[in-house]
Structures are given as C-alpha cells and as structure tokens.
Amino acid sequence: MNHVFGPVRSRRLGMSLGVDLVPWKTCSLDCAYCECGITTEKTSELKQWVDIQEVLSELDEFLKENKNINFVTLSGSGEPLLHSDAGKVIDFVRNNYPEIKTAILTNSTTLHIPGVIDSIMNAHLIMPSLDAVSEDVFIKLNRPADGITADMVIEGISLLVKQFRGEIRLEIFLADGINNTEAELSKLAETVKKLGIRNVQLNSLDRPGALPWVKPLSGKQLLEAAAYFENPEIITRNWNKSDTSTRQDNPLPIIISGLKRRPQTLQDIMAVTGFDEYDAEKIMELALRSGSVKTKLIDGTVFYTVE
Ligand code: SF4
Secondary structure, three states: OOOEEEEEEOOOOOOEEEEEOOOEEEOOOOOOOOOOOOEEEEEEOOOOOOOOHHHHHHEEEEEEEEEEEEEEEEEEOOHHHEEOHHHOOOOHHHOOOOOOOOEEEEEOOOOOOHHHHHHHOOEEEEEEOOOOOOHHHHHHHHHHOOOOOHHHHHHHHHHHHHHHHOEEEEEEOOOOOOOOOOHHHHHHHHHHHHOOOOEEEOOOOOOOOOOOOOOOOOHHHHHHHHHOOOOOOOOOOOOHHHHHHHHOOOOOOHHHHHHHHOEEEHHHHHHHHHOHHHHHHHHHHHHHOOOOOOOEOOOOOOEEEEE
C-alpha cells in the first residue's frame, strides 16, 4: 500500500487508519520541529499530488477486510489539504463506510482558499494547527512557502470555525524559547478566544525534530503555557512522566496562577496538570487547608478560585 498506513491505536481517535495524499515530503510549511524531516517540496500549490483513484482503491481494499477501524485520518508526511481532491476521500468513507468517522490533520495554510472548506464539510473532526500569531515567530518556527503568512492561517481557521459543523480541535506546537514567551502565548490565547475555539491541544517535541535547535518544553513550562488557555489538553507523550521534576515539585504555584485568571473545576485542574482525580483532589485539599484557594458553587458545580 502506497497511500494508506497503519492502523494505529490512538487515545484520542481509537483505531485510526492514516491516508497520505502527498508524496514525501510535500508541504506548505517546513516546520523546524517536523518529525518527518526537512520539507523537500515546499509549495502552496493545490493539485492532484497523487492519483486519487489509487488512494480510494487502496482504502476500499483495506476497509473491506478490516472492520475494527474507528477513524480514517488524512495525515502523513506532508500537508493533506494540498491535494485538490482530499474531500473525495472524506466523501468516499462517508458514503461507503458510514460507521467509520473521518479526521483531517492540517497545518491550516489552505483553509482560506475558496472551496477548500466546502470540500471537507463531511469530515467528522478537523485538527488545524496554529503555532504562532506574530509573523516573525511564524517564519522562524513554521518556515512557510512564499506568500503564506500567519494572518492567512488565522483567517483560514476563522472561516473553518464559521462554516464547519463537525468537531474542531486546535493544535498548538510549543518550542522552547520560540513561541512560549509571555508575549506570544498571550497573543495566541487571545486569538484562540476571538476565534471561539473550545478545544485546544498543546504539543511539544517527543522525538527529534527537523532542526536541532528546536527544544521541547519541560513539564513545568507546559503547565505554565497551559495556564494561558481555557481547558487545554496537553497531548505530548509522557510529558508528566519524563519530566519527573514536575511530579516531585509542588505544582500549586502553577495551578494558582491559572486560578487567578479564572475559576476552575477539578476536571480543569486534572486536564492542565495531567494528575489523576486522586492526586488532583489531594493537592486541592491541601491548598484549601492552607487557605490559598477557596471554592464556590456555580450552577451546582464546585469551582476552585483565588480571591
Ligand atoms: S505542517 Fe506538518 S508536515 Fe508540514 S512541515 Fe509542519 S509538521 Fe511537518
């Protein structure tokens, strides 16, 4: 199989079968953190990068024989929405395998182009990326093809939010010293709020990126970054296990800095810290006892707050 890969078991998507719609490594960005390596074909051209009939035949062949797939996901070694017929894959699955959901991982650089969002309206889940709002940070981290700007990416995501009826999860990749500065995180958080996006996923490096200067955030830095957003999910693997200092250090100052921004439920605190219910309850009990945190009931739900 040339275009279909996996399936892989993923916590978020269950059993997910990948579909690669561009030759390695064709992308409109050349992200310094890309785990697929340097972009060899940096382009913003939408076209039939691979034969779509070949893709659909491979997919059909696989799905006929394998009934345990939860998601077909357009992803792979480049930007799937550079393929002008990406939507045909979504429609094919919807029409022929209605029990399977479809997802698209996109770098958001083509969403502003008329017709692109229309073509993928039948997807169940779209996961657009937005790593930078400032053009200089965008250029440094995402290294776009000529003519692509951070504003274009934001405009595309804004159109997606307005038009798409399925689920949207926005992914933000954080690189130490590049886009985790207070200035950039504040701008990112403000933009996410303006866009009205509720699901934010924070990611950082799990494996070596394309360029050696990209460094992952530590667990503590991820928690600090998470405090800027409402209910973000930290999705980088084992971030709270590999960075043992985070588990051993008292995370309370970081929790409190988040609570100063807004009241949070225990579930919010669990999402931000990565703690399970037992640990989160324990630390909040200590905080309540010390008087640094209070609780209040809002619509029958307990919120932790800092006066
Ligand atoms: S958008 Fe994705 S595939 Fe393209 S360079 Fe960035 S990380 Fe790699």
